[in-house]
Amino acid sequence: MILGIIGLGRMGFGMSQRLLNHNHKVVAYNRSTDKVRAISKKGAIPSSSIPELISKLPSKKIIWLMLPAGKPTDQTIKTLIPLLSNGDIIIDGANDFYKNAEAHSKLCSKKGIHFFDIGVSGGTHGLKNGYTLMIGGPKQQFKYIEPTCKSLAPKGGYGYFGPTGSGHYVKSVHNIIEYVYLQGIAEGIELLDKKNINLKKAVSVWQPASVIKSWLLDLTSHALSKSDFNKIAPKIGSVTIQELNKTINSIPSHYTPAFDVATRVRKSKSGFILGKRTIAAIRNEFGGHAIEKGGKK
Numbered sequence: 001m002i003l004g005i006i007g008l009g010r011m012g013f014g015m016s017q018r019l020l021n022h023n024h025k026v027v028a029y030n031r032s033t034d035k036v037r038a039i040s041k042k043g044a045i046p047s048s049s050i051p052e053l054i055s056k057l058p059s060k061k062i063i064w065l066m067l068p069a070g071k072p073t074d075q076t077i078k079t080l081i082p083l084l085s086n087g088d089i090i091i092d093g094a095n096d097f098y099k100n101a102e103a104h105s106k107l108c109s110k111k112g113i114h115f116f117d118i119g120v121s122g123g124t125h126g127l128k129n130g131y132t133l134m135i136g137g138p139k140q141q142f143k144y145i146e147p148t149c150k151s152l153a154p155k156g157g158y159g160y161f162g163p164t165g166s167g168h169y170v171k172s173v174h175n176i177i178e179y180v181y182l183q184g185i186a187e188g189i190e191l192l193d194k195k196n197i198n199l200k201k202a203v204s205v206w207q208p209a210s211v212i213k214s215w216l217l218d219l220t221s222h223a224l225s226k227s228d229f230n231k232i233a234p235k236i237g238s239v240t241i242q243e244l245n246k247t248i249n250s251i252p253s254h255y256t257p258a259f260d261v262a263t264r265v266r267k268s269k270s271g272f273i274l275g276k277r278t279i280a281a282i283r284n285e286f287g288g289h290a291i292e293k294g295g296k297k
């Protein structure tokens, strides 16, 4: 298959590479040109503008956006619409609010363009392990993008969940669970430390077969074994909190006490230093999310 990818960040670059490894053709565009050059060295067809990317795709064009949610994604969709034709497909892989997908789909449909919202999980490890895909959009069109999804995902790791918005919705729920898991691990690390228990040892004993064994625990173990773990500042990036809160608040009589506490702790300016450091370190392990130096115990 051939498709266009816009956004060659930590996710889009790895996804392009995985598709190339699975014998797809990728036409790539990114705001900064260095990443376009880098992916073209791996076999992608480079483009220096969005119109150029469109011109290099055959009809029934498929374009996958891997950009930050909000303005960058919104503006790019609005740039694409006049350049595309009836039957073409736009896929949005950002961590966006599901109702934005509904709005984007409406805009696209005025020109007969089909819109898919696909939540992506797996972080920077997706290149090797596969990217989990949570898919929403027009069911009759899914067959056109399924070969791409199959190559990106690990075996059994993609699913079509229903009409537009379903993909972003399922991904938001995934991220809410992720917040709660990370808060749980962070609280455990804090409690172990209060009794001077060896953190690395406790985590490594839990890894092989305990009921809390998990990839996040494996990543915790990896983060703790780094010599500069204690230098990580207790600051946790929070770009997705707004989108997640919008999702939660759109559901009548929702009940999410654990997530509410997890977000409050992330935003708090003081206390829970080791716990916050642990969350920042794990996020860096799975998603390459930035960490700052300068933490004290």
Ligand SMILES: NC(=O)c1ccc[n+]([C@@H]2O[C@H](COP(=O)([O-])OP(=O)(O)OC[C@H]3O[C@@H](n4cnc5c(N)ncnc54)[C@H](OP(=O)(O)O)[C@@H]3O)[C@@H](O)[C@H]2O)c1
Residues within 6 Å of the ligand: 007, 008, 009, 010, 011, 012, 030, 031, 032, 035, 066, 067, 068, 069, 071, 072, 093, 094, 095, 096, 120, 121, 122, 123, 124, 286, 287, 288, 289
């Ligand atoms: N990292 C993860 O673990 C992860 C996992 C699942 C989903 N996601 C989601 O995937 C999307 C991409 O994440 P990422 O981690 O790949 O981010 P990233 O590494 O920060 O890359 C962002 C990409 O978007 C481009 N970009 C940023 N602002 C732009 C703008 N105003 N106009 C045009 N292009 C712009 C950047 O271009 P430049 O190179 O020019 O800066 C870069 O290619 C986000 O929606 C994120 O929430 C991330």
